[in-house]
Amino acid sequence: MDIVRVGICQINSVVGDIRGNYQKIINYANTAKEKGCHIAVFPELALCGYPPEDLVFKKTFLKQNEEYIRKITEEVKDIILIVGFAHFENDIFNSAGIIYNGKIEGIYNKIFLPNYGVFDEERHFTKGKDPIIFKTKDFSFGVTICEDIWYPEGPAFALALAGAELIININASPYHIRKWSERENMLSTRAKDYITSIVYCNLVGGQDEVVFDGHSFLIDEDGKTIGRGKLFEEDLLIKDVDISAIREKRLKDPRWKKRDLMETPFNVKEYHIDTNFKNNSGVIITKEYHMPSVEEEVFLALKTALKDYFYKNNFKKGVIGLSGGIDSSLVAGIAVSALGKDNVVGVFMPSMFTSRESYEDARKLAENLGIRIIDVPITGIYNAYIKELKPLFEGLPFNSAEENIQARIRGNILMALSNKFGWLVITTGNKSEMSCGYATLYGDMAGGFALLKDVPKTLVYKIGRYYNELNKGDIIPERIFTKAPTAELRENQKDQDTLPPYDILDKIITAYVEEDKSKDEIIRMGIPEEIVLKTIRMIDINEYKRRQSPPGVKITERAFGKDRRMPITNRFQE
């Protein structure tokens, strides 16, 4: 046999739902088998979900992992399964079980543990020692886990030198913009360097602050991508690997002849699997794949993250404060895409500062989306506060105190609806506001999920445009794009009274937050010093607000939250 058929099972595991994930793994494995696959591959920690965080410190959690990985071996026969799970053997490992015919043939423990960005794997796992190569009478393969393959002379290299013709890399690689392209480029180089075919199997779905994009793929020994899984959806990608082509290429390759000159610190262990496979190259339907635009992938990331936050936490309906502005309009639109229009409720909460335009735009949006809109005016409530606070505030000018009272009344109303009807509040603040603290803690920041938390305002507009194109119409009314953004917390207020223009602001945020540029470097980008200093100061001093914000999903190279861990108490100034 010289054609190995691989089923890449890009599944959406739920953290902690070991029984549910197990069931899903069995179902996919059986389908892959029915379609003639010799190997079915599942993502990193597919059995327990990723990241399990401190759950791995629970003995019962580890026990369930072992129990269900063993159950899997009993249920599916005549196909090699590669399944990620949390493995306990004196230490806790991030592992892949290599399973065949009722037996765990080997367990590979991840060697390179990422501990940067959103990752805490050095906290949770012990690093493995050596790669394992599996030899069947037809072909040889090795398994690596995510970070492992980002090191050119890591375990995948050792496996290739030891003769692996197929490298199976299982992943839980969180999405950020265009990351799939980075992965494909890097792995194309690896495949050519190692003269192997590489299976890249990634998790899919949202988990708190991250979303996995799937986009699994198979690369041949020429570095060419010969199949891709869906973006942000579960998928079973089936592809054939031509082992004889790999062998032939190695025979001819001048570098391969010199491989005994190369060294690796790893000691590859060899296992034999007694398979009895037949060629099975019936026609595979090749799926269409189109390269998404940035707007499309971000839209899908947000939609998936939101949908999974609801579904995995057992919420059905969401509620959104509609202001008539772009942020809440886009959030409502994405929520309708993710949850369905019957599961989205908009709440319009006008005050004495709310304009006619806001009222019209919010109403028009709700109408276009086909969602229910509730009006709860706040002026009466606001006056009740002011009456009680009068003895204390008398003679003092209207300032952020009065502004925030309004925002917090709205937060209270949305939460009351949440508490009464079991709806989850989706908050609408974007990354530009989160950066500068241009938001009211417990006010517009109140809610369960902050959908746009990592989306800069300039990108919010672009995704809004994309949303209208996607839905073939002005779902988000045109005026919402063109009018000046305002919080409407005082007379004639505009965002740009307080913040620099959003195109400049977003440039500073990218440079300072995502790229760790210094103030001098940002000034050298051509942005006026005064604006740079004012903005980075706002970013620095508002860490306390972000610390109490709801989770939102990472879509950029560096999000707030686990991805950027700054002290609140912090007197550092450049």
Place this chain on the structure above:
Amino acid sequence: MDIVRVGICQINSVVGDIRGNYQKIINYANTAKEKGCHIAVFPELALCGYPPEDLVFKKTFLKQNEEYIRKITEEVKDIILIVGFAHFENDIFNSAGIIYNGKIEGIYNKIFLPNYGVFDEERHFTKGKDPIIFKTKDFSFGVTICEDIWYPEGPAFALALAGAELIININASPYHIRKWSERENMLSTRAKDYITSIVYCNLVGGQDEVVFDGHSFLIDEDGKTIGRGKLFEEDLLIKDVDISAIREKRLKDPRWKKRDLMETPFNVKEYHIDTNFKNNSGVIITKEYHMPSVEEEVFLALKTALKDYFYKNNFKKGVIGLSGGIDSSLVAGIAVSALGKDNVVGVFMPSMFTSRESYEDARKLAENLGIRIIDVPITGIYNAYIKELKPLFEGLPFNSAEENIQARIRGNILMALSNKFGWLVITTGNKSEMSCGYATLYGDMAGGFALLKDVPKTLVYKIGRYYNELNKGDIIPERIFTKAPTAELRENQKDQDTLPPYDILDKIITAYVEEDKSKDEIIRMGIPEEIVLKTIRMIDINEYKRRQSPPGVKITERAFGKDRRMPITNRFQE
């Protein structure tokens, strides 16, 4: 010279305030020199504060560290200084500079980087390679950093084998109950094993979620503590180390003769410092030291954490919602101790459910503490909400929605006062409530610092008692200790309608949250299964609330926040 005089400078650094910390280091170093010290020792990362978190990824932050460590060398002469700083040399290290007469004689890079509990050092630093021993013509010493010395065969062992007579261990070791005693016990063993004197210099002061207790000490070669620094206060502890006694003991010790049989993986590098020291054994005033009770140390921990959160974030006045219950009463008491009575404002916010007793108790407490108390009734505001929500809530029973509206009105009022007057809101929820989610998000949870977040309710009562003893009177009125705890959010409500009795609840929390015990193990402790299941379920599903809670200070073995990282989206069940 055979007596080395050591000045242990237990300082309170501010994270990021490199200039301010530098000034403090210079001042302490000069005082130590005046008092005849040969060596002045400063805590781990004393120059930049601990933990600097992702600030270390800023080039400008690292540059300031290098700049000011060099300034220190120029400013203080004729005394060896050991100063912790963030050191950049191709990689980022957690380092100690060993400085003498205008020169950095050596830089030791921490080898064992903690990455568990509240620590993220593998994220921020690269591990060092080898220990360094410093030889002067009079004595030999080595420096280790915090975690390094917790490994019996770590760098301190290598240093002892290489001949170090004095081991200087610099620390940023966060407080939890009785941790100082663990440290002393462990280091006593180390000193005896290595036949060295050990200097333990710890940071002091609060930083976001942790507080450092100071409690530095010196242990002699017999394992005896011969001096202790203050608890939770800056201190300069000066002690003499008798080098000849160490040498003599080594000569006689049978284990020391066999030291060539012992191996260490470290390669100790040797540096020489050309000192010209004289014996300087003038009388040192030995400070009194009393062993604190648990209540006393927790009280000091809370007071210090609160004081530093205010001071380091430039707040002067605090505001507290007073309910007449034990939590808010204790918080007000501690705030008065930390900030002074003129800087604490109590706000009483009665509703239709507020009892006469609550009114009297809150008023009496404020009077006893000598603080201002403001009344802001919330019934009118509540009715304004209910009026607007009536069309939506009509016909539905009163439930947590209406309860939470009240709590959130109070949150809004406190935040309005905060916004208007620049006061920081101190929240009053305890660990028992935080565990079970028995608190209103954006309501009683709203504020800048959650003082009792890690203090279980049963301990709150004990510290309340201690507070009254300390202040020699019933500052917290007796009835507050004896009446049944209630949130007063509905008619005749009591905490125990919803929660198990607090003594049982706190046992479950300790077992489940702090000790990772399974439900079966907790049931085997003799707690009824039904209560155990209900409680751990409450703990599990309320992670989303804790994620949005203000920071509070760790005082137990495991606090919420950085110390316990659980997914919100989590379907794990034992």
